[in-house]
Amino acid sequence: MAFWTDGGNSQDPKRNFRWKVEIGGIPTASQAVDTNPLSESLVWWAKKVQKPNFTTAESKHVFLGHSYYWPGKTEWQEITMTLVDPVTPGATAHFYKMVQDAGYLLPTTSQLKTQSKSKSVTALGAFTIQQLDDEGNAIETWTLQNPFIKKISFSDLDYENDELTTIDLSIRYDWATCKTGTKINTVPFFDASGNPAS
16 A cells, blocks of 8 residues: 555645634624734634643652652643734734723732633633644644633734744643544543543
């Protein structure tokens, strides 16, 4: 059998440049900070994003000259995303508003409002990462569960640097689901409601 073929049909491997990110908290054109029609959940100015990943802790027991290991708690790791900062739509304004919607207020106000998880998750909205085939169809979809912004870093300004201005985001979430084709695999062993599967 020839390489990357199956029964005579060409099999194209997944490619790192075929992907898109959608963030539900990015306002639609009618809700946007600016009025550009491209202000929507599709983050077309995304430059780079990590897929979800997790680590499993271990417990070690030494007996005589041998070491034995048992799996412990599994924890999902935060992901990072780099975005180009366009003038329109105003990405900086969008994410600054998300932080405010999460409950953060400057200390110049007398309001007692503070951040909470529910407000932070609502502010960011649904967060999906889709890997695409050559026709633009989703062949792998990661959905972050209860995501919120943990960190925002704006790029430095430099007279000797002619690169595009960027924004780096760190996103924390509880767990992630992965859909490939028609089968949904939830790792590690959670059902659709987020409860540990038996």
